[in-house]
Amino acid sequence: MPAVALWQVRAVHDLSLTGLAVVAGVLVVATAVGLWHRRRDGRITAAGPTAGASAALAGLGVTTGAPVLVQFSSAVCAPCQATRRVLERVGRTVDGVRLLEVDAERHLAAARALDVWRTPTVLLVDGDGRIARRVSGVPDAAELTAAVRELTTGMPR
Amino acid sequence: MLIDPRAPRFAAAITTGVLAVALLGGGTPLLIVQAVVFAITAANPRLGPYGLLYRLILAPRLTPPTELEPAAPVRFAQVVGLIFIGVALVGQFAGVPVLALAATGAALAAAFLNAAFDLCLGCLGYLALRRLLGRPLAARVPAGS
Structure with missing residues (x-):
């Protein structure tokens, strides 16, 4: 089929004409995205009020009385394992904090209600059942420990 | 299935090179090669050609991995790559x-x-995709986590 071969050759030629610009553009933009993501990833931030959060948390089995670290995970998430280990470390370091890991895929409604868009996401829920802070990506163990201590010292006992 | 986390990163680096060369003029044949590589790796990450290259050439010269990671994320990424290249090939042939x-x-x-930032x-x-598509897969496919 010579006609097919002809436009195929032309298409490849078109690619090579603009290919360099595409490669350069993609690498520049992707580097910017990567650097931006690296700065945000794992950073503990203040959580804004989320409507329906307490109902969603209760639905996941979060009880009040003590701070809870709620980790949203999924099977396709490599850093979820590392995040789990960080949480376990924090759990051993700080007395009274509880850990809860949630399969985000099985709890899509909760993920929606709690504004979780990616895994791993960890919610720091205080003893009153309010989301005090949140972090997406693998948190630093020391930073997370400090943030959890803040929650426990803020409680009456 | 658990894998050395450095293997998929190495594979991503090769993929980056292959796709860049394809864009610079390698064209359709290279895209087809990459599509086949994506398909094999998605089906079984242990058989992925770039992963085999890593195990044969690089792994013996490196220290053993301190920890292994699950293969599911790698497979997901390969499927996404395969879809992209599939669309590209449709564009080429159409x-x-x-x-x-x-x-x-x-x-x-x-x-x-993936290669440069371990993203x-x-x-x-x-999760964003699942949120947008609605019902959890688990509700349709009764399987263990």
Whole structure:
């Protein structure tokens, strides 16, 4: 089929004409995205009020009385394992904090209600059942420990 | 299935190079090769050609991995790559080079972010996709976690 071969050759030629610009553009933009993501990833931030959060948390089995670290995970998430280990470390370091890991895929409604868009996401829920802070990506163990201590010292006992 | 986390990153680096060369003029044949590599790796990450290269050439010269990671994220990324390259090939064969350029560029971006920044595509995209698509897969496919 010579006609097919002809436009195929032309298409490849078109690619090579603009290919360099595409490669350069993609690498520049992707580097910017990567650097931006690296700065945000794992950073503990203040959580804004989320409507329906307490109902969603209760639905996941979060009880009040003590701070809870709620980790949203999924099977396709490599850093979820590392995040789990960080949480376990924090759990051993700080007395009274509880850990809860949630399969985000099985709890899509909760993920929606709690504004979780990616895994791993960890919610720091205080003893009153309010989301005090949140972090997406693998948190630093020391930073997370400090943030959890803040929650426990803020409680009456 | 557990894998050395450095293997998929090495594979992503090779993929980045292959896709860049494809864009610079390698064209359709290289895209087809990459599509086959994506398909094999998605089916079984242990048989992935770039992963085999890593195990044969690099792994013996490196220290053993301190920890292994699950293969599911890697497979997800390969499927996403396969879809991108599939779209690119459709663009090529349908005579829509813009589509081929855009799809190959997107695959290049994903591979580069994976290789250079260890960015986990499944972490960022999968839940967002599931949220947008609605019902959990688990509700349809009764399977263990």
